Amino acid sequence: MNTVHFTLPSVLPSRPALQDTTTTAKQVESGLARVTTPQDTPIFICAFQDCNRLFPSRDRLMFHRKRDHDSEEDGDIITWNE
Ligand SMILES: [Zn+2]
Numbered sequence: 001m002n003t004v005h006f007t008l009p010s011v012l013p014s015r016p017a018l019q020d021t022t023t024t025a026k027q028v029e030s031g032l033a034r035v036t037t038p039q040d041t042p043i044f045i046c047a048f049q050d051c052n053r054l055f056p057s058r059d060r061l062m063f064h065r066k067r068d069h070d071s072e073e074d075g076d077i078i079t080w081n082e
Contacts, residue, residue, distance in 0.1 A: 010049050038081045045078040058082075 023033060044061045046053045048069055055061040058077070065071050 007050070008052055010052075042081050043079060044081070047076040047078045 027033065042056050044055045044058050046055070046061055046065060046069075048065070048071075051069070053061075053064060055064060058079070058081075061077060062072070062074065065073070
């Protein structure tokens with residue numbers, strides 16, 4: 001069985017954020033999309049090069065970092081919760 005593995009380049013090209021003009025209010029109400037907050041959806045991203053894994057808490061991220069990177073460095077974390 002093949003495992004499909006997606007990766008992102010460590011540097012992504014930036015572009016201006018544009019207003020979403022294609023999603024209708026009805027689609028939003030039907031649950032295809034929703035507005036969330038840092039309290040509802042905590043996001044902590046391991047920003048070590050080529051990792052970019054996403055975790056629901058700083059503790060989970062640090063556990064991953066220790067196990068997978070053999071590091072207790074607490075920098076290079078992207079989050080909107082702190
Ligand atoms: Zn990582």
